[in-house]
Amino acid sequence: MANLTPMIKQYLEIKEEYKDSILLFRLGDFYETFFDDAQKVSEILQIVLTKRNGHPMAGIPYHALNNYLKKLLDSGCKVAICEQVEDPQTAKGIVDRKVTRVLTPGTIVDDNMIDDFNRFSTLITKSEKGYILAVFDFSTGEFYLDTFDFNENELLDFINSFGFVQILLSKNVESLYKQIKNMLPDLYVEVLDDWYFSNNFLEHLKDIYKVFSLDYVDYNNEELKVADAVLKYLELTQFSKIRHMKIPKRFKTREYMLLDSNTIENLGILPTSTTRGKTLYDILKFTRTSMGHRKLRDFIISPLLDKNIIEQRFDYVEALKEDHLLMEELKEYFSHIKDLERISSRISLRKATPRDLIALKDSLEIVPYIIESVKTNLGISSFFDKIDPLGEVKEIIEKTICEEPSIEVGSGEVIKEGVSNELDEYRNILKNIDNILEEIEKREKELTKINSLKVSRNKVYGFYIEIPKTQIAKVPAYYTRKQTLVNTERFTIEELRQIEQKLSLAEDRIKAIEKELFDKIILELEKYVTEIKQLSDRLAELDVFRSFAEASVKYNYIRPKMIEKSRNTKIINGRHPVVERFVSNFIPNDLIFDEDRFYIILTGPNMSGKSTYVRQIGIISIMAQIGCFVPAEVAELPVYDGIFTRIGARDDIVTGKSTFLVEMLEMSTIINRATEHSLVLLDEVGRGTSTLDGISVAWAISEYLFQVKKCNTIFATHYTELTYMSYIYNEVIAKRIKVKETMEGVIFLHKIEDGTSDNSYGIEIAKLAGFPVEIVDRAREVLEQLSDRVDLENKLKKVKNIKKKSYKVQENQLKMF
Numbered sequence: 001m002a003n004l005t006p007m008i009k010q011y012l013e014i015k016e017e018y019k020d021s022i023l024l025f026r027l028g029d030f031y032e033t034f035f036d037d038a039q040k041v042s043e044i045l046q047i048v049l050t051k052r053n054g055h056p057m058a059g060i061p062y063h064a065l066n067n068y069l070k071k072l073l074d075s076g077c078k079v080a081i082c083e084q085v086e087d088p089q090t091a092k093g094i095v096d097r098k099v100t101r102v103l104t105p106g107t108i109v110d111d112n113m114i115d116d117f118n119r120f121s122t123l124i125t126k127s128e129k130g131y132i133l134a135v136f137d138f139s140t141g142e143f144y145l146d147t148f149d150f151n152e153n154e155l156l157d158f159i160n161s162f163g164f165v166q167i168l169l170s171k172n173v174e175s176l177y178k179q180i181k182n183m184l185p186d187l188y189v190e191v192l193d194d195w196y197f198s199n200n201f202l203e204h205l206k207d208i209y210k211v212f213s214l215d216y217v218d219y220n221n222e223e224l225k226v227a228d229a230v231l232k233y234l235e236l237t238q239f240s241k242i243r244h245m246k247i248p249k250r251f252k253t254r255e256y257m258l259l260d261s262n263t264i265e266n267l268g269i270l271p272t273s274t275t276r277g278k279t280l281y282d283i284l285k286f287t288r289t290s291m292g293h294r295k296l297r298d299f300i301i302s303p304l305l306d307k308n309i310i311e312q313r314f315d316y317v318e319a320l321k322e323d324h325l326l327m328e329e330l331k332e333y334f335s336h337i338k339d340l341e342r343i344s345s346r347i348s349l350r351k352a353t354p355r356d357l358i359a360l361k362d363s364l365e366i367v368p369y370i371i372e373s374v375k376t377n378l379g380i381s382s383f384f385d386k387i388d389p390l391g392e393v394k395e396i397i398e399k400t401i402c403e404e405p406s407i408e409v410g411s412g413e414v415i416k417e418g419v420s421n422e423l424d425e426y427r428n429i430l431k432n433i434d435n436i437l438e439e440i441e442k443r444e445k446e447l448t449k450i451n452s453l454k455v456s457r458n459k460v461y462g463f464y465i466e467i468p469k470t471q472i473a474k475v476p477a478y479y480t481r482k483q484t485l486v487n488t489e490r491f492t493i494e495e496l497r498q499i500e501q502k503l504s505l506a507e508d509r510i511k512a513i514e515k516e517l518f519d520k521i522i523l524e525l526e527k528y529v530t531e532i533k534q535l536s537d538r539l540a541e542l543d544v545f546r547s548f549a550e551a552s553v554k555y556n557y558i559r560p561k562m563i564e565k566s567r568n569t570k571i572i573n574g575r576h577p578v579v580e581r582f583v584s585n586f587i588p589n590d591l592i593f594d595e596d597r598f599y600i601i602l603t604g605p606n607m608s609g610k611s612t613y614v615r616q617i618g619i620i621s622i623m624a625q626i627g628c629f630v631p632a633e634v635a636e637l638p639v640y641d642g643i644f645t646r647i648g649a650r651d652d653i654v655t656g657k658s659t660f661l662v663e664m665l666e667m668s669t670i671i672n673r674a675t676e677h678s679l680v681l682l683d684e685v686g687r688g689t690s691t692l693d694g695i696s697v698a699w700a701i702s703e704y705l706f707q708v709k710k711c712n713t714i715f716a717t718h719y720t721e722l723t724y725m726s727y728i729y730n731e732v733i734a735k736r737i738k739v740k741e742t743m744e745g746v747i748f749l750h751k752i753e754d755g756t757s758d759n760s761y762g763i764e765i766a767k768l769a770g771f772p773v774e775i776v777d778r779a780r781e782v783l784e785q786l787s788d789r790v791d792l793e794n795k796l797k798k799v800k801n802i803k804k805k806s807y808k809v810q811e812n813q814l815k816m817f
């Protein structure tokens, strides 16, 4: 280190403690990076890499930090921010610097950096009972914790489906690091040292949650250790105590269904970069607040299992739907409600800005109106019972914070007049300074008879009297020269020096007093954080119910009838809520399941609407179980405990799994997890292998599903052979999609009827896709010749003669959830 400057030495000492992070080192108006960090940063941010004393260096301007930070975090980096912690002007030697924040994608709270869709992080470890997962959203304080009897594949699938922003692993599951990175290369993954899971967890948890005992929470010590490790991790990144995280809840409390990755993706219920605008979320999104948007997303991926809560939600939606005036009023009020949930998190992290407080106050001004409006409708009048409208919080802010405060606490433009006499006095000095200077200028002009004399100030030289060189002879003796410019000379006088001193004292005092007062206000508001969160949660829910009601009116949805513990289902003229918005003439279809007949084999040519129908049934069930009305004329639906889908062909090149293997792995998960109260949706299972293998596997899976699992199922397939099961088994219903053959070609009617489709019309689709006529004609020729050779009659006979299989149903089938 011999030839290193003291500053680089200081950098290296700090960097030593933050080896795993990009260290942003504050140097004046820049955050600089050096050595390897500089190389990395210049590549990610596309900024110039320079050299200083031969060391690579790359810097970003401090005022643009947030933009750059987001890019660094998005590309999977951990970032430590090192600030100057003493005033460079008063520092002796090198300015003291310290890391004040460590940022990872899951530990940011600034609104403009957080994505509303992916905001959960997880910490994973393994105990004897299975994988323990803590899932948390640092920005809102939501916290879930549970033990899962996943195998490794199921765990990876869960990770893939959840859309985490960051994953923390304990040392005993370190081997997952590579697999997760293979699957999701940009995801931030970190392995935690063992000390995070230390034995003082109970004491630490009790201290954080301010409770005397944790006996009342239903967690074992292994699980509590994981919860504690999360809190320790957060404390370390924030350099402060964490107070806003909620006490964790179990995933498996069976309040809601756990939708797996495939189902969320296959049914198109949440937007991804390629499906934005065309998902259930987009169709239902009439929410007006940020909290409401997030709540809508949470509702969609958490369909309820309790019929009473579902009915309660329906009641709210119904009440709103029928009250046009209330709907309109709420719409207006909601447009003024800010993100209270995140503001309250920032308050408890002491990171709230003055503008956050004003946003909180402005929102709280609207809350009483919302409560009053809601009270006018009997169906929803008790919605805010037991919720505090937080008038005191509004008052605290109203009394103390300026209406349009500056962002910077200490500028003198944050705390209202009348809060502190001392602050007001110093501010008066500052305010009057221009008048005082004007007075002096006027007086000095008269005294010296120099008309062009000016009294001014700048940041470097402070106050001065400026006189043109031509007038120098008239300058009085008590003027002291300060600076010489080309055409002018600058002087000072004792009086100006005194004002300067007073002023600099005033500025310092204003800074100190305002900071102190602001901290006090934040401390006071911190007492209300739980209540603010409760209020914001309720507002978010109301926003979502209003949104459901608006969608119902706009798109003609109806209130479904929910039936518990039954397979009976009746959907008359059901529609796909997304496809119907994009095609001009959507054809509705029915679905009937009863206790004895609940396994549909659906055949139909390509493009006839099989996938749309299968998805539509899944989406309608999800809509109902989140409390939303549904697109149908009649809907009587079971409360499903799970919805499982196996749709479409995809392979997993990264982990080397073929299409067929992926398909079979997914099927095996479904077979394990489904119960007699689940809905299973299968589209094209068995397609990734030879026809006969495919049919055989699909046949066997089906028998197992309807005999052992007894779950409502729709199986869309091109294998017409499978429909013969309907002759053999009472549970199976054969359905097909109607098409009309005309001279010009096939017309898809998209209507479902009983029976088996007899033609795939694959060649027709090739024609529609604009293939050259020669290819289409040749395909027909080949088909004809093949059809001649294969003894179709014989094959069908064989299918019909397949022996019936009867499974002995065992009690206690493996249940995952």
Ligand SMILES: Nc1ncnc2c1ncn2[C@@H]1O[C@H](COP(=O)(O)OP(=O)(O)OP(=O)(O)O)[C@@H](O)[C@H]1O
Pocket (backbone or CB within 6 Å): 579, 583, 585, 586, 587, 588, 604, 605, 606, 607, 608, 609, 610, 611, 612, 613, 750
């Ligand atoms: N009920 C309907 N009413 C009107 N149009 C529909 C309906 N169902 C499907 N469609 C239209 O037909 C298109 C094809 O539907 P879908 O993908 O469901 O067919 P498919 O039978 O699954 O085809 P493939 O076997 O090739 O996968 C849809 O994109 C949609 O535009």
